Amino acid sequence: MPVIQAENLSKVFHIPQKDPGVAGAVKALFRPRFQPKVAVDDVSFQVAEGEVVGYIGVNGAGKSTTIKMLTGILVPSGGQVRILGRDPHRERVANARDIGVVFGQRTQLWWDLALTESLGMVARIYDVPPTRYRQLLDQFAEILELKDLLHVPIRTMSLGQKMRAELAATLIHEPKIVYLDEPTIGLDLIVKERIREFIQQQNREQGTTVILTTHDLGDIETLCRRVLIIDAGKLIYDGPLSLIKERFGKFREITFDTASPVTTFTLPTGAEVVAAEERKLVLRFDRTRATASQVAASLMNQLEVVDFSLAEPDLANIIKHIYQGALREDGGRRTEDGGRKAEDGRPELQASLGR
Amino acid sequence: MALALGRTVRRYGGMASMAPKFFLAYSIWVWMEWAVQTIALIITSFFWRAVYTDQTVIAGLAQSQTLTYVLLALIFAPFVHSTGMIYNFGYLLKEGQIAVELLRPLDFQAGQYVWRTAELWVGLILQVPLFIVALFLGMQPPLDPRLWAVFLVTAFLGHAVLFCFDWMLGCLAFYVTEIWGLSVARYGFTLFASGLLVPLALMPDWLAGILNVLPFAQALYVPLSFLTGIAPLSDAPRVWLAQLAALAVLLPLSRWVFRVAVRKVTVQGG
Amino acid sequence: MPRYVSLYSLFLRQRLKILMEYRVNFFIGAVSTLIEQTAGLLTVWVVMQRIPLLNGWTYEELLLVYGLLALSKSLTYLFADNLWTVGREYIRTGGFDRFLVRPVDPLFHLLADRFDHQGLGHLIIGGILVSTASARLGITWDLPHLLYLVVAVLSGGLIFIGLNLITCVSAFWIMDSVPVTRVVFDMNEFAKYPLSMYNRGVQFVLTWLVPYGFASFYPANYLLGRDVGVLVWLGPAVAVTLLLIGYRLWLFGLRHYASTGS
Structure with a gap:
């Protein structure tokens, strides 16, 4: 039996709305308006012992908010939690x-x-x-x-x-x-x-x-x-x-060392420049759209490449992408409710992992 | 010179203008203050009426005179409450903020005085509703503008004297960490010593004599005694001279005490 | 219940250990309230130098009233001081969550978390006042009187605690409940003097709404053999009622907290 069971867990806070100024404060006193804010939305998971x-x-x-519901500090607005x-x-x-x-x-x-x-x-x-x-x-x-x-x-x-x-x-x-x-x-x-x-x-x-x-x-x-x-x-x-x-590390980086300074070249499809120095070029490509050999071949045709290396996808970068919304683009479950539909795949979430 | 003075005034003015904003940001505290003080006014008026049930005059003070005095004393209490420095110094020390304050391009004591005086004005303005409440409780303030003028001059001079005295008292915070207890003790002592609860005229002579020498009464009892007819107006010049003399001694003394106390921080590194 | 008693004594011992570590502060904290209280007492003393009776009460009788109130008040300072700052120190900082993930009652934990030594000042001053006043008034401390005193002071203390509990619940909505608590708490100042000094409205409020009268005036009447009827016996009932109301409100506040987290 799982030790933690969360079923369709939701938490909605009602945030009091206040117009600016004294008039707003007075109005809020007599006619409080609340704006619902969905903090946790239909979350389900189970955790087994150990x-x-x-x-x-x-x-x-x-x-x-989820942790507070799991620990019993907060009561869920919807769904249920079972701990042991x-x-x-x-x-x-x-x-x-x-x-x-x-x-x-x-x-x-x-x-x-x-x-x-x-x-x-x-x-x-x-x-x-x-x-x-x-x-x-x-x-x-x-x-x-x-x-x-x-x-x-x-x-x-x-x-x-x-x-x-x-x-x-x-x-x-x-x-x-x-x-x-x-x-x-x-x-x-x-x-x-x-x-x-x-x-x-x-x-x-x-x-x-x-x-x-x-x-x-x-x-x-x-x-x-x-x-x-x-x-x-x-x-x-x-x-x-x-x-x-495997699933979300769709970008890879490929580094080329060139014999002569890089001047102009055409980017292979699905690739973009990450860094360009005098004799060094770092490209990033989407491996669902191009393979490493395609990118390498395309570049080698245009430039005199001395050496090149392929970097494994770095988890930190992947997670940074996830934070920036890449995962949602990739078929993470999209939100269905009307309230926040306006969000496209790249919301303002720029928080880095460094925090 | 004039330019420099103007700049200085602006700088301190900037500090002064912060005080009311700071205060009004916490409006629930203002309501609390009004409620708490209204309670005090009501208790005081009942108490002194009870005192005068069987007497019409006590120690030369008539019922209406005493009642007016004690209610006015509560209303003008900011004159004695606005100078306490113990908590302030303790807070600055605890947060390590004192070094920053001392590095500012203005005199620390002068800055604090301006700040405290601004707070006092805000405090007095906030007492206006209580003034009205007190009128319903039997306070009969005089209408003669000369009395009010003398009162204000005496009160502000006394306030400055008390500020210097409290400045030295506040230096205790450099030596003792229980600043909350110390400020409560100062507060309690001030209530009585300033004549906030009982006019000094009603006290036994020996006690009134001691309290008259301490600076607390200077900021409340002495100015109020002009307003309530306990002291004649002709006493005013003599009182002012004494207050100025006290200032001339206490101001340099307080600065010296502070310098000694601060050395403790700079030597030990806080 | 035994578990809570032993837990409380553990908390108390540790707290005293901390207080003893700062001996100078401990002393100043206890003495400062003494000084604060003295200001009010000196007022009574000065006045009673001038007049023989205040509203029919002698100086010693007034001291008894004052002392009973100080004793009751000391209990709330000593054992329930955290009710003042639950919002400021626990809810705002998130520290309150800690109570909710521990296997003890959160209210118990909150109260046990702080024993405030400043109450000792009130306790000492109340003790001195009641003992000296009663000696001069010739009150004999036989068993019934002694028992009455203990019950009266306990009830008085619980009335203070109950009212603070009721007002502190506002912290679950407004974060810092100090302004609310302070206003209600300050009405205890009325009870420093005989309630008979006030008009009927004030008397009603101090008896039935914020019943601090049961912490000083009514028990003083009984001890002095004055007659105010059944009211001298009502203290415990009033205290229990207030505590029940306070606890219900507290639970209501907790439920609100559980749904909003602030």
Whole structure:
């Protein structure tokens, strides 16, 4: 049985509309007008026990609203959620015992307390038996390298130390499912790797199910075999990471080194120039419209090519494309409702993965 | 010289014009302030009526005189509340903003004075509805414009004196981090020491004597005593001279105290 | 229930540990409220130097009223201070979500999260006032009187907490509920003095709408052997009613939060 079931999940917020100025404020007071905003639109998926799922999308795509519905904080406007067979909002307390949540950079630990004391409080809130708590504390201190931090107050910790402490706090009650919202944002590579290892280990040894939202591709590549992509409230991709490359990596790059400076040439069909230097030319082509050999042959006919290389599609670039709407063009399920039909395949979503 | 002065005035003016915008951005807070103060006015008027049920004159003050005094004191309370610096300094320190403030091309203390005075004016304008409420509660303010003029001069001089004093008090924030507690303590003490709750004339002589020397009364009791006939107008020149003398001492002193306190930050790096 | 008691004591112990870490601040925090309260008391003292009776009440009797109110008020500061800032510190920052993913009642968690030492100032001043006033007034603290005092102060405290709970629910709509709470809370100032000093309208409001009268005036009447009828016994009932209303409203606010997330 899947541990997470989301069926036709929707969330509509009613945003109060206010005209500018004092008159607008007064009018809003007596006759409030609301504009519906669909944050999550008919999203369905299931997650099996022990899966690690990456949940990605630009800010405002509906990621955190979905997570809030899965954790029981928000009630869906439509559809339903079952977490371990329960309604997470109705059976909030029972659900809370089985889940762990990291909310971005907000710590759940007490600012002025030493780490052990904070962890001890969390353990008490979740009724972790003292012996089990000791065991876990030792174990976590080891893997997350928290030994020297145990008696340090949270307020004096660096970002990376805080996040490691936060992960320990989130997993101290051995939740069956953890939701991690950007656990590696702003951290250096070594800490990132440590955190990824920890998540992997928990998943492997405890069978913990992990839902991970992130902007960091490294997180996804090391941790997630399956990826969900949400855009404008809609789930536009649900499948293995490897298939994203195959299905959506339709652009490839080919680099030519030429003997003499490049002057003029005609572009092969389906290709465009990415970069042109004196003796170097980088082309990008759509592999549904041209093959590598066609492009190479066409160029070699026109220029004196010394060497050329073909780059594998880079996941980062693909995902950037997805963010820019390429996936929707490619047969992602288009929106049906009238309200947002005006959006063409290239909306204003220019947010980069770097965020 | 004149040009430089003009520029300075504009700069400080820019700061001053920010104050009302800042205030009005939070209109629900304005309503709260009105409600809370209306409550205080009502309680005060009932209390003092009860005090005068069996007496017509206490310590030389008639019922209407005292009632007018205490209600006016609540309305003109911004004169004593607008100078507290403890919270302000503490906030600037905590956010590390103090360095930025000190680097601005204007004198920090003068800038703060302009800001506080602008806040005071906004505060006074916002008290207008309460003035009307107080009229219904039995306040009988005088109509003689000379009294009001003397009141205003005395109040603003007293306000400047209190500002310098509070400037030194605010420097405590450089040494103690519990700024909220300190400002509450200052607030509580000011309520009584400024004559906001009871006119100094009703207090035992020894107490009134002490409070008269402290600067809190200068910004409220002393000006109000002209307005309510507790002190004669002929006292005004003497009072003003004393206030100016206090300013002449407190202004340089406050700047010196601040410099010493700031050194603590610059030495320890905040 | 035992679980909540032990959890609360854990939270309290940890909070005290933090407060003790900042001993100077702790002291200033507690003393500052003392000073603030003293301003009001000095007013009464000054006035009573000049007149023998205020509305038929002696100086000591007035202090008793004042002290009872301070004791009741201290309870809301000590144990329910977070009701003031739930909007500002938890809902606006998103910290409230944390309560909702933990296996405890969110209201309990909110209250347990902060024990405010500034209430100690009120507690101390209330204790001093009630004990000295009652000694001078010759109130004997036999068991019934003592029991009455404890119940009265508890009810008074719960009335404060109930009213703060009712007003804090507005935070689920307007983010920062402090302005709303402040206005209702400030009406407790009426109850620093005998309610008989006010006109009927004010008396009605302070008895039935914002019933701070049960935190000071009515119990003082009982302790002084004055007669105001059944009202001296109504404190607990009023407190429970307010808490029930507050809790219902709180749940309503939570439901709103669950559908809007803000």
